[in-house]
Amino acid sequence: MKKHLLSITSNTEIARNIFEMKLTGPGTATMTVPGQFLHVSVGKHTSKLLRRPLSICDVDFEKEEVTLLYRAQGEGTKQLSQKQPGEIVDVLGPLGNGFFLETIDDSKTALLIGGGIGVPPLYYLGKKLREKGLKVKFILGYQSLEDSFYIEQFQEIGETIVTTVDGSFGIKGFVTDAMDQLTSDEPVIYSVGPAVMLKAVEQKAAGLNGFISLEERMGCGIGACFACVCPTENRQSGYVKICNDGPVFKMGEVVL
């Protein structure tokens, strides 16, 4: 856990309000676990003090480059989207537990389900699972064609099914509408997206083995402020901290 000052190599809009930011610096060498996140400072002089948690989407260790995909929505991410190559971004990380891949049976199919801006960490995860030898399938849900991104990149790793709410691309509907045909081969499920989606995925996938990644508004990002708790029945404390105990949890472990 460290603070890194990384230099922007590119920061471009790849879909409506969706930006791909590539950052370089030696600190990237530690960013080996998919599902972990960086706690990104909006800038040194800005009135937006809090860092933004953004998932690691990919790391190129040779180039010492980490990729983040983010939606420029609120003020902080909008300010990030205006930064130019060469500017320095102050990040903490990698933070959180990430997806533990060690215990996963290599012969399984992994079904990676992402909604909206939950999609980015699945890219790095998919690559790592492939390296491990698993078959990887993606279900990616977007609002519309215009909001979709990284489809080709995902297709290079595995079969990729896209759903859009308005039907402008792929299957019309939600990610759960694309799950029926796939649950038969009992895959391991990895899902990242809004809480309501995760809940629906958990229901659909009842009985299956899987992991979800949660999000919550954060203060410290490192477990000290208790901003990002989530109730759980399994742990003695009665809660988990998403930043530190998560953001990844076993399906069914936390109360959504």
Place this chain on the structure above:
Amino acid sequence: MKKHLLSITSNTEIARNIFEMKLTGPGTATMTVPGQFLHVSVGKHTSKLLRRPLSICDVDFEKEEVTLLYRAQGEGTKQLSQKQPGEIVDVLGPLGNGFFLETIDDSKTALLIGGGIGVPPLYYLGKKLREKGLKVKFILGYQSLEDSFYIEQFQEIGETIVTTVDGSFGIKGFVTDAMDQLTSDEPVIYSVGPAVMLKAVEQKAAGLNGFISLEERMGCGIGACFACVCPTENRQSGYVKICNDGPVFKMGEVVL
């Protein structure tokens, strides 16, 4: 009076903590009167909300370029000093009354006395007075050699005497220590600097015709907030607003 979005053409340190910023844009065409100032925004997203008043130091109408010289001292000017060419700076102006040159007798010698970061407007003023045909002499006071700037530029316009507090350059002492030899030819005096210097200049120049330019912490910069008042005995209201009625006043007009 307008808001202008000007583009930085250069922003370089020309002496210890002293920066020369050149800004370009059509708005510069209105910046014709020396002694006026621009009310400069530190930036769009910064927590430093208030604009900084900075004097017009020079204007190149062909290039549509205005020059500001400023000391990076507090947080706002430090942030300004980090800006890169191509970045946009939001300025209001030109504001204030400036030095009225119309009524000045061309046959006079003008003695321009500046202290520290009060020096910049004297450059533009000197040029305009020369254009009008006056002989121009400068007395410029700095802390030390390291803090001095623009000496060569001033020398191109007229005789330039430098004082430094530590004696590392020119006459050791204050600007008033260099005034003795010059007051004999009854020049018109223009003086810009800290209040304590202006007071000393007024005393030395008692009986002479002259103008001083004041500074004060400002809110609006346009006469609406009453932050920048200064008592005066000559006006009915009993006060002047430095941003709007000034920053230039006749010597003796305001209570320093």
Place this chain on the structure above:
Amino acid sequence: MSRLSVSLPGLNMKNPILPASGCFGFGKEYAKWYDLSLLGGITIKAATLEGRFGNPTPRVAETESGMLNAIGLQNPGVKGIIENELPALEPYNIPILANIAGSTEEEYIEVTRQISASPLVSAVELNISCPNVKEGGIQFGTHYKSAADLTKKVKNVSEKPVYVKLSPNVSNITEMAEAVEEAGADGLSMINTLVGMKLDWRTGNPILANKTGGLSGPAIKPVAIRMIYEVSQKVSLPIIGMGGVSTAEDVLEMMSAGASAVAVGTANFVNPYVCPEIIEKLPELLDEIGVEQISEMTGRSLRQWKTPLSSR
């Protein structure tokens, strides 16, 4: 009725935006920047009975996302204002809210009597919350009995509706609001500045000659929103909201909290065009959330609130 229009006692405004008292002088300076008739109204600078010079300088200091001021109610006195300042505003044909201050009850009453009689004044705003003068001002604003008494007396002489401007420097602003409602106020203005201070770390001296000053700007918006939200649940008076507003989004946030109109102060210094820019932007935002009349925004939070989920 146009989409942005709001109607408060004495103030029929074509949009809910008016500059806050003390941040817009008497209007003439900003008239050089844009056409003031674009505004919903104007709050003019505090009037006292005699002219006042105010506090020594420095009178302003910068703080993170805010500023401190200790102007000290400088103004030419109520007569000067009526004779020399108000007439210049007539051509714009917008409601004028006259801010009133004083050191004693008598002074407040006399100023109200005179200024409320001006046909150019649409309503008065009783400033019992100025933190920058030794006498009067905030001392009325932090004790609810004095606030209520003063309100009653001012109401008695005022020919126009009376808005009481509340101080945030109190343990219980709702109590204060209820007291002045009970005393007959026609509306509330809230909030005035928080008392603050800044020292030069090098010398240890205060930046402001007056030592303390009033904190304004975006830094205080959360306090303003909370107070408006709380007060609007307990009183039925219309509220002119203010405190840190600098965008059209802030205006809708403040109206949602319970404000019927919104005053913009410090933001005028940051951007002299801020008021017309906000007014221009409002319809766009209303479209985005599918609201027809801006007046529907008032108190929306109270009417329909539920626990929000953080949503992607």
Place this chain on the structure above:
Amino acid sequence: MSRLSVSLPGLNMKNPILPASGCFGFGKEYAKWYDLSLLGGITIKAATLEGRFGNPTPRVAETESGMLNAIGLQNPGVKGIIENELPALEPYNIPILANIAGSTEEEYIEVTRQISASPLVSAVELNISCPNVKEGGIQFGTHYKSAADLTKKVKNVSEKPVYVKLSPNVSNITEMAEAVEEAGADGLSMINTLVGMKLDWRTGNPILANKTGGLSGPAIKPVAIRMIYEVSQKVSLPIIGMGGVSTAEDVLEMMSAGASAVAVGTANFVNPYVCPEIIEKLPELLDEIGVEQISEMTGRSLRQWKTPLSSR
């Protein structure tokens, strides 16, 4: 005595910097980032008698140069803290200030009794100013009789010096400070957060599930400085200052206003290294102004203030 050391009742600190309660957990998270023995001390998160889960999420919101929190005193309960959290801090050998909260007088008293008996606790900080719980907390902090009563009772059972943490959400903080001094407090901590709120302008809903929260960060520093300046003139208790401190310059400003030590809260979230970075910078700043001992800074503004001139 080293140049940065300060000495307050129960707290012999090698420098005046300690993290503020609630912003540093129980220390172990930040121990992964740097050696905690660099700190002057640590204020741990509020302890209540039983463990509490706190408020629903979202618990934080961002504001201009500040943030709102409504954690709601989540903690494992005083026993859990004594058994599981405090021992981990022993190796750092720095003073621990234990923050104490409760819903009733009895709870405060019992928590104090238990935690002040721990040899690892150097002093207790009576949190009568938490704005985020329905019962206790701020209700003691806005009525000076209840504050004084509680202080007296807590003092009776405490084996360690008692600092009372004051709320800024009051009309008269000096009155409050005088009341708790009279009641036997050994020191003051100030300020806790200002009550604030933020709404989503699109929906009108509060961002925080708890609706209101406590405003902290640089936005509130001017309020903190003013209150410390005022209180330090009227009471002779040492003050642990806090509220928006994020740089070494801020520390010296706050000490000049009257603080004897300075706690850093929100800034830890912005930069986890902020405390050691401040500590490292302090001697440099003292050199710049020619001050030998940092303890000389305390109350400097009061001792030597004169009207400052704006100076180039």
